[in-house]
Amino acid sequence: MYEDTCHLALDKLVSLIVLPFHRRWSIDGSVESEDINIRALNCSVLDRAPCSVGILVDRSHLGRSTSTVSPQSSFSVAIIFLGGKDDREALAFSKRMAKDSTISLTVIRLVPRTNEAVGSDWDLDTEGLKYFRDDDVDERFVMYLEEAVKDGPQTALLLRSIVDQYDLIIVGRRYNVQSPQTAGLSEWTEFPELGTVGDLLASPDINCRASILVVQQQRMVTK
Numbered sequence: 168m169y170e171d172t173c174h175l176a177l178d179k180l181v182s183l184i185v186l187p188f189h190r191r192w193s194i195d196g197s198v199e200s201e202d203i204n205i206r207a208l209n210c211s212v213l214d215r216a217p218c219s220v221g222i223l224v225d226r227s228h229l230g231r232s233t234s235t236v237s238p239q240s241s242f243s244v245a246i247i248f249l250g251g252k253d254d255r256e257a258l259a260f261s262k263r264m265a266k267d268s269t270i271s272l273t274v275i276r277l278v279p280r281t282n283e284a285v286g287s288d289w290d291l292d293t294e295g296l297k298y299f300r301d302d303d304v305d306e307r308f309v310m311y312l313e314e315a316v317k318d319g320p321q322t323a324l325l326l327r328s329i330v331d332q333y334d335l336i337i338v339g340r341r342y343n344v345q346s347p348q349t350a351g352l353s354e355w356t357e358f359p360e361l362g363t364v365g366d367l368l369a370s371p372d373i374n375c376r377a378s379i380l381v382v383q384q385q386r387m388v389t390k
Contacts, residue, residue, distance in 0.1 A: 183219045224369045226376060246273075331377070
């Protein structure tokens with residue numbers, strides 16, 4: 168099935184494939200079911216997709232009902248930005264979402280307390296975030312925050328404190344990317360297809376009422 172999915176995406180010039188996470192939750196927050204076939208499909212598409220891929224961890228039914236947004240209501244979205252190409256892809260996706268006045272977007276950049284994050288990626292990340300830091304962004308719908316964290320456990324504490332503030336949290340997959348902000352977390356990752364931060368947010372140990380979208384930038388080069 169992954170071949171059909173990738174071929175269709177290529178034929179239709181799709182820019183993003185969104186896949187369902189293989190785990191489902193019951194209304195009380197416990198894990199209801201897992202489908203290993205869906206997980207295998209997701210992993211294969213991540214490896215071979217001709218475009219960017221998102222895995223949606225749907226927990227929307229565990230919190231307040233926001234699946235249908237009226238013109239008067241607001242759908243609250245956060246993007247957790249650590250840096251790198253996957254996070255920049257997630258940022259580009261959230262920038263498009265921010266054009267919808269029914270969506271309130273919060274960009275949370277996690278920066279290391281040390282000066283370890285330097286180099287071209289840091290410059291690219293800063294340039295990518297420039298749009299959200301400009302004065303012409305409507306502050307009623309878009310907020311930009313920076314939080315300094317020293318390591319993975321401190322990042323985990325921060326994420327636990329904000330998960331119930333949003334309807335959707337967007338993160339980059341950042342597979343095998345090491346950074347001070349996630350140091351000490353990767354060894355506990357259960358599902359590598361979600362990356363370190365996505366896996367943490369999808370864990371049953373976190374009483375998360377927000378849905379999670381994990382984004383991976385296009386890996387395959389097509390001709």
